[in-house]
Amino acid sequence: MPDPASISCEDLSYAYPGExxxxxxxxxxxxRAGEYVGVVGPNGGGKSTLLRLLNGLLAAGSGTVxxxxxxxxxxxxxxxxxxxxxxxxxxxxxxxxxxxxxVAFGLENLGVPRGEMRARVRGAIEAVGLAGYERxxxxxxxxxxxxxxxxxxxxxxxxxxxxxDEPTSMxxxxxxxxxxxxxxxxxxxxxxxxxxxxxxxxxxxxxxxVMNGGELVADVYPAQLISDPDLLxxxxxxxxxxxxxxxxxxxxxxxxxxxxxxxxxxxxxSPRRTxxx
Amino acid sequence: MSVARSFGQFYPxxxxxxxxxxxxxxxxxxxxxxxxxxxxxxxxLGLVAVAVVALVAVSRVPPLTFLRLLRPVxxxxxxxxxxxxxxxxxxxTLFAWGILEIHEGGVRLGLFLGGRILLLVSAAALLTATTAxxxxxxxLEDLLSPLKKLRFxxxxxxxxxxxxxxxxxxxxxxxQKITKAxxxxxxxxxEGGPLSRIRTTIPILIPLTVGAFRRADELAExxxxxxxxxxxxxxxxxxxxxxxxxxxxxxATALVLAGAIxx
Ligand SMILES: Nc1ncnc2c1ncn2[C@@H]1O[C@H](COP(=O)(O)OP(=O)(O)O)[C@@H](O)[C@H]1O
Ligand SMILES: [Mg+2]
Numbered sequence: 001m002p003d004p005a006s007i008s009c010e011d012l013s014y015a016y017p018g019e020x021x022x023x024x025x026x027x028x029x030x031x032r033a034g035e036y037v038g039v040v041g042p043n044g045g046g047k048s049t050l051l052r053l054l055n056g057l058l059a060a061g062s063g064t065v066x067x068x069x070x071x072x073x074x075x076x077x078x079x080x081x082x083x084x085x086x087x088x089x090x091x092x093x094x095x096x097x098x099x100x101x102x103v104a105f106g107l108e109n110l111g112v113p114r115g116e117m118r119a120r121v122r123g124a125i126e127a128v129g130l131a132g133y134e135r136x137x138x139x140x141x142x143x144x145x146x147x148x149x150x151x152x153x154x155x156x157x158x159x160x161x162x163x164x165d166e167p168t169s170m171x172x173x174x175x176x177x178x179x180x181x182x183x184x185x186x187x188x189x190x191x192x193x194x195x196x197x198x199x200x201x202x203x204x205x206x207x208x209x210v211m212n213g214g215e216l217v218a219d220v221y222p223a224q225l226i227s228d229p230d231l232l233x234x235x236x237x238x239x240x241x242x243x244x245x246x247x248x249x250x251x252x253x254x255x256x257x258x259x260x261x262x263x264x265x266x267x268x269x270s271p272r273r274t275x276x277x
Numbered sequence: 278m279s280v281a282r283s284f285g286q287f288y289p290x291x292x293x294x295x296x297x298x299x300x301x302x303x304x305x306x307x308x309x310x311x312x313x314x315x316x317x318x319x320x321x322l323g324l325v326a327v328a329v330v331a332l333v334a335v336s337r338v339p340p341l342t343f344l345r346l347l348r349p350v351x352x353x354x355x356x357x358x359x360x361x362x363x364x365x366x367x368x369x370t371l372f373a374w375g376i377l378e379i380h381e382g383g384v385r386l387g388l389f390l391g392g393r394i395l396l397l398v399s400a401a402a403l404l405t406a407t408t409a410x411x412x413x414x415x416x417l418e419d420l421l422s423p424l425k426k427l428r429f430x431x432x433x434x435x436x437x438x439x440x441x442x443x444x445x446x447x448x449x450x451x452x453q454k455i456t457k458a459x460x461x462x463x464x465x466x467x468e469g470g471p472l473s474r475i476r477t478t479i480p481i482l483i484p485l486t487v488g489a490f491r492r493a494d495e496l497a498e499x500x501x502x503x504x505x506x507x508x509x510x511x512x513x514x515x516x517x518x519x520x521x522x523x524x525x526x527x528x529a530t531a532l533v534l535a536g537a538i539x540x
Contacts, residue, residue: 052498055502057498057501057502077504077506080501080502080503080504081504083502085499085502087495087498087499089495091447091492092491092492092495092496092499093495093496093499094443094499095439095440095443095496095499095500095503096411096439096443097410097411097439097442097443098411100514101411101439101514101515102443104514105500105503105505106503106504107512107514108511108512108513108514109503109504109505109506109511110504111510111511111512112512113512114512114513114514114516117512117514118514121514137446138443138447139446139447139450150499153503154503157503157504
């Protein structure tokens with residue numbers, strides 16, 4: 001299949017109006033269709049700015065962005081039909097007073113006929129596991145449920161690309177798991193760019209982009225990132241507890257592991273004690 | 278509390294009035310509100326009153342609940358009657374005591390004007406009690422859309438109503454949270470006269486307003502990223518259907534009103 005780059009940007013720079021320091025400078029990368037790419041880095045590193053440029057909420061100061069071949073600044077509507085963006089705080093992204101009306105919002109904007117809209121709204125609500133919530137009011141939902149409503153609103157548009165800007169950072173553990181489970185189900189089917197502070201959410205990503213000070217400082221495989229203490233430290237990245245434990249014990253912090261894996265490896269490393277049992 | 282459902286005065290039950298198209302109800306109410314000013318006989322007013330009472334019965338809104346909806350205007354009605362009764366010098370004198378004189382014409386006019394205000398408000402209350410706020414917004418958008426040619430922002434008005442419905446409960450909850458937080462730091466909201474009450478609400482209003490602006494920013498970004506670009510080329514998820522019964526309701530309203538004006 002001739003796989004066109006889903007997302008591509010080249011030498012992208014941007015400074016917010018009135019700011020001396022650019023929020024983004026010289027960023028270039030490509031994401032192929034169906035890839036799952038993580039974006040990490042310290043606060044203020046430029047991750048949110050990058051996503052805003054990708055769907056045309058901001059116009060690049062210099063450099064180019066292409067989303068499935070379209071320029072978000074000159075063809076924002078083309079781009080927004082293909083790109084769904086999930087924000088940190090779902091509370092402020094829900095527009096309508098009822099769940100089903102909110103999920104329909106994007107479809108209304110695209111001018112989708114009503115009959116088709118009904119089917120797509122129903123499908124999207126089911127896809128995020130909220131069937132039966134159609135007439136609920138957003139303010140009565142938990143954080144995880146709100147974020148799933150927001151996700152349903154994106155899925156109803158059948159976007160090729162999902163841009164996720166720390167969608168779990170305001171959720172409790174249960175909410176995080178709900179949302180991550182739904183997102184995992186979308187892998188391969190969608191191109192996903194996932195900004196997060198939790199490295200464990202990215203251990204099985206295809207690649208991870210590291211942003212710091214407005215620059216793309218690394219574009220690596222997860223395994224490369226977690227086994228590079230220098231790269232981690234320079235960008236204030238913290239390994240998830242299990243990997244931190246493993247690397248503290250001097251074990252290779254390379255592949256994702258379960259607690260059982262780790263236990264086995266520790267036993268393996270201390271043969272005398274196991275034999276003594 | 279289900280604000281979006283009960284916001285304003287909506288009373289969510291199933292009734293023939295609830296089932297009508299909001300546009301039919303808005304138009305009927307408008308016709309009634311305008312027409313009432315041309316009703317100049319007590320008999321005419323009586324006819325409209327009978328019709329309104331019948332509609333309240335049909336609406337399945339409990340009479341006491343309905344009366345409570347009228348309470349905000351009770352004072353104005355009382356004031357109107359009071360002034361007419363006290364200061365009108367028309368007709369026979371019914372009662373005189375010093376400078377106080379009550380005339381028959383004053384009583385009649387007072388009751389007539391009071392009754393008219395009551396009917397105006399009842400008609401409006403009937404509309405909001407039987408029409409969900411979101412349907413009201415849709416209906417208004419449709420009815421006002423011919424005015425788009427005159428640059429009237431019909432779609433924007435409806436979108437504003439929708440967003441208000443969505444965020445009123447959120448902002449209400451936030452104000453409760455801030456109040457509690459301030460109270461925990463020793464702020465006292467219950468005590469004091471109006472001036473100190475105002476002083477104590479400022480520490481609530483300021484963070485609430487700042488928060489609302491931040492929300493508005495994020496909401497605008499989310500709406501834009503979901504392809505919102507105004508009313509142009511937009512379809513609507515919620516369906517309004519103007520049926521035969523809506524036409525009949527509208528015609529019946531006009532008929533009753535014509536009768537009331539002629540009486
Ligand atoms: N609306 C804004 N106006 C001015 N500066 C901003 C704005 N949003 C972000 N910035 C600045 O741009 C830089 C990058 O921010 P951002 O993209 O939000 O980083 P991240 O999402 O990685 O935390 C930061 O220095 C931040 O202060
Ligand atoms: Mg950010």
